[in-house]
Amino acid sequence: MHSPAIAALVFACAALAACTTSPGLDALNSVGPSQETTSSIVRPAAVVPEGDSDGLAVEENEAGVTALAEPDVVTAEAAEKVALIVPAKPTSRPAPPVAGGKVVRQRFRDAHPINFGKVTPGDHAVHGVDVSRWQGDINWAKLRGQGANFAWIKATDGGDHLDPMFKKNWRAAKAAGIPRGGYHFFYWCRSASSQADWFIRNVPKEKGALPPVLDVEWNHLSACKKRPSRETVLEKMQVFLDRLEKHYGQRPVIYTAPDFYADNLKGAFPNHPFWLRSVAAHPSKVYPGRKWLFWQYSGSGLSHGVDGRIDLNVFRGSTGEWRKWLARAAG
Template sequence: MRLPGAISFVIASLCLAGCSSTSGMDALDIQKPSNETTSSVVRPSAPITSVPVSKASNTRKLAEAPPQDAPDRPFGLAEEETVALSVPELPDNVDPPIEPAALVSPPKLLSRAAPAMLAGPVTRYGFRDAKPINFGRASPRHLAVHGVDVSRWQGDVNWDKLRAQGANFAYIKATDGGDHLDPMFMRNWRNADAAGLKRGAYHFFYWCRTAGEQADWFIRNVPKVDGALPPVIDVEWNGDSSCKRRPSREKVLEKMQVFMDKLERHYGQRPIIYTAPDFYRDNLQGAFLDYPFWLRAVARHPSKVYPGRKWLFWQYSGSGLSHGVTGRIDLNVFHGDERQWRAWAGGGGRQMMADAD
């Protein structure tokens, strides 16, 4: 039975419109998970709060796919004992030296107003730990200034509660590779500051993209803000990544230098290097002596895992518990006392050096 010409025309038009709409959404590629997975990606223990996506960012992939066997932490190894390093033991009756802070070059001021933007009084440690480690006399609790690092997998963070429990600073996942933005970054960036924490952003380095591309992507997405902590480059090996490339030590150092130089020129602050034991062993021993380091050491003191290396931050737990998040959170500590923290975080004062510990 033939339909009247007008009705046939309407039906055909609707079909064409439907096809066009579908192909347009496919082009946006919003729902597809990224092929680039990093060890910054973990399976959340609770549903993630959805974040509105602005029209300008709809053409970007905003989320990486969590690997099936992802660890319950943003990044790094679980046990440093797997790394064979020759390390002198600390006598039980000797405390590891903790002063002064191990920073070769303090962050430069972006403006003279930065010191006034310091967080309030230091909040003392009040976290719990699902897998507590007895560090003995080398316990991070002997240090004054504790903080956290977060990514989308902590969900909707209650920053006021996190601050009250002992988080004085937060490093927030911003980017990885050359086209991946953590969808919770801007919300965490704003809310951490509103709660009175000193905040900084970190980038997970992807070995299958050029360093320049990655630096440009980070700069595009992380605001240049007075009073922010220096940016962090997170460098490590990750077996779950779609990128299986492991460049030579020479190439690793070259790529890192390109990335860090670009960030330093843009933000006016020397980047901090975050790393884990196996990557450090393969690439970083004896390198970048004039850069501050943030070291993961969740089973032993950094002096035993990274002998001879000066450090600014110590990530001492990947299993922290707080009223401000559902599930676990990484715990970190600043290498210095409260006075040194204020001097460093404010960007002023003299340069600080420390003996390696």
């Protein structure tokens, strides 16, 4: 949509050869907590503080769901203010590299260490974490210093729940220089398209972010007791994955656990990267024949910067391969 005010704004920017913009806000209203968690998370007795809000104005759509209220007309007063801005001096500095280029050696501990045999998590150079509201307030700078070279952050589950710590974790992880991506816990009693829309509404499309993750598993704590057929599971997953890939321009990662994989995913989605939970044996024994990119090897990790336990993961590859993958996947 065009207007005289917008034209004035464009003319003012061109005359000054530079314009300033405000950083995008990612705040959205959160709703009440659901009962969905990954199987590796133990619920604490203490109440976890709610995530903070950026105070962005919202409006309600026809479905009764809040959405960002964004003006589509720039006033003449706003254009006049832009015309008074002094342009910044041109700079020849190159754009900053994608966060996470430097790999920090891991210093994590494990409350229940496992003997994985010949190939252990310690043989991998690049370690990271995944978190949700159950980790409470995280000191991301300390976590980075402990060897968190990447982080998957719980964002959504189902079609109506936003993790109350997601926005805070999303911003703080970036500020600490940790490449991070959001993950969605799939709820089998909702349509795939509505869940994809909910994730897209809440997780920013941001340069430098890791690809989105679809978390698929059976959860005995879930209010949804459905266990669809393999055919239905794969159909729902395909709808969700396609919607996210189209929106973010990144091939989503699939996270899963042994029982769900055995029931549904053997031989499926050969072109998608997999993040596998395997806390008692090496993934090659639990998921024979499956190529994987990330391995969740512990649900009982201990680290400075986090009270309680945290999930620990590794990237399959050297530091050089990590940098190449990161530049390609998050660049």
